[in-house]
Amino acid sequence: xxxxxxxxxxxxxxxxxxxxxxxxxxxxxxxxxxxxxxxxxxxxxxxxxxxxxxxxxxxxxxxxxxxxxxxxxxxxxxxxxxxxxxxxxxxxxxxxxxxxxxxxx
Numbered sequence: 001x002x003x004x005x006x007x008x009x010x011x012x013x014x015x016x017x018x019x020x021x022x023x024x025x026x027x028x029x030x031x032x033x034x035x036x037x038x039x040x041x042x043x044x045x046x047x048x049x050x051x052x053x054x055x056x057x058x059x060x061x062x063x064x065x066x067x068x069x070x071x072x073x074x075x076x077x078x079x080x081x082x083x084x085x086x087x088x089x090x091x092x093x094x095x096x097x098x099x100x101x102x103x104x105x
Contacts, residue, residue: 022050022051022054025051026051026055026059029043029051029052029055029063030059030060030063031063033060033063033064033065034063034064034065036065040060040064040098040099040102041099043055043060043087044087044090044095044098044099047087047088047090048088052087052088053086053087053088054086054087054088055086055087056084056085056086056087057076057081057085057086057087057090057098058072058073058076058083058085060087061075061076061098064102075098075101079094079097079098079101080094081094081098
């Protein structure tokens with residue numbers, strides 16, 4: 001597979017700024033989840049948003065209050081959600097099962 005052409009300094013700068021903005025937005029969303037200012041349902045409804053859609057499901061679950069890395073992995077395993085799944089890639093049934101799981105808490 002041929003390598004893409006090298007980026008110009010301007011293109012590289014733009015790409016770095018875009019990546020930094022996405023990281024900041026993801027961090028803000030995780031903090032909102034942790035503090036309870038936003039809910040899992042609200043995030044699941046926003047999967048068309050570029051930043052939300054590209055977030056890993058495991059990272060989102062780990063950001064919920066009372067859910068750590070181990071519990072998030074167990075929940076995903078039980079609900080048959082791949083470790084590498086991103087929010088945009090969740091099916092309707094998977095979203096429904098996640099919401100049911102956290103409605104019980």
